[in-house]
């Protein structure tokens with residue numbers, strides 16, 4: 001048996017959960033031409049997962065991406081499908097939790113429910129589902145699927161998640177009649193592992209996205225612009241969840257450059273972003289993410305956003321010495337985040353230094369327990 005609390009705790013006592021994000025994609029999350037950029041291939045993913053499992057990292061989170069962003073590197077052009085990727089990694093690791101990321105509008109919930117249950121059984125309860133509502137019009141055209149209007153995507157997703165949860169937990173046959181799905185005599189066996197179900201995660205920055213996550217998810221990923229804004233967002237989400245009688249763990253996403261000194265970390269960041277960035281891929285990504293130029297007047301300015309996208313696919317940068325990196329992670333924990341995922345330009349080359357220098361500092365701060 002495995003309880004929902006154990007699943008959400010990812011079987012560790014770590015106050016601050018740490019995860020690795022986006023290694024299933026070529027170039028990972030850095031749109032850069034540097035020759036050491038991430039391969040995203042299977043042998044490298046497997047080696048990374050084993051390394052992270054051994055170091056006590058809590059989880060790995062993949063990106064569901066069906067088509068690259070073009071440019072000189074075709075950023076994220078070669079991407080391992082996330083549920084099969086998770087199944088492979090979970091079969092070959094011992095304790096790390098691994099998520100699958102699924103586009104609700106592109107995969108039928110009956111198929112997704114069974115895939116997730118299968119991988120959950122393989123891993124004895126170490127699998128989680130990250131549901132995404134979708135936004136990338138290149139991918140939707142490829143599938144021949146019309147994107148719904150923004151807020152309606154979440155109404156669809158609500159039914160999609162509801163069907164999956166029922167398939168995971170309900171015995172026998174049942175009908176589902178919603179606005180988007182009209183399904184008869186639904187049935188799914190086997191159920192997920194150990195008498196509970198995989199944790200459900202969702203990222204939504206818009207009011208509709210956040211409301212959806214608060215109502216339906218166990219973990220909410222929020223966008224981090226600054227630590228001050230992050231603390232405010234966590235407090236708001238906690239209050240909204242409490243008002244709805246729910247508890248939602250709040251996570252966020254970063255990218256990391258950790259070197260012996262801050263100057264070295266900043267120099268490498270400058271090199272791979274400013275000197276070697278794949279700006280052509282970035283231009284296409286920006287056209288997709290912000291099709292309406294009026295929406296480019298964001299909180300932090302469009303040029304700064306672009307740099308964050310080159311550096312780490314739009315996430316919050318953590319660039320510095322081990323003390324700097326541990327300090328920033330501690331501030332994010334103090335801001336109320338339960339967990340943080342991060343990425344590196346070359347995960348296999350950079351993770352060992354992070355594990356050796358940053359993890360012990362977090363242990364000393366009481367944020368993580370020694371493995």
Ligand SMILES: Cc1cc2nc3c(=O)[nH]c(=O)nc-3n(C[C@H](O)[C@H](O)[C@H](O)COP(=O)(O)O)c2cc1C
Nearest residue numbers: 063064101132133134135203204205206209221253
């Ligand atoms: C941690 C995290 C993971 C995400 N993973 C994916 C993904 O794999 N594929 C995808 O198309 N979108 C992904 N997204 C984008 C979200 O699903 C969503 O489109 C975005 O947060 C905007 O939400 P909004 O439309 O509610 O503002 C991710 C976002 C975050 C923060």
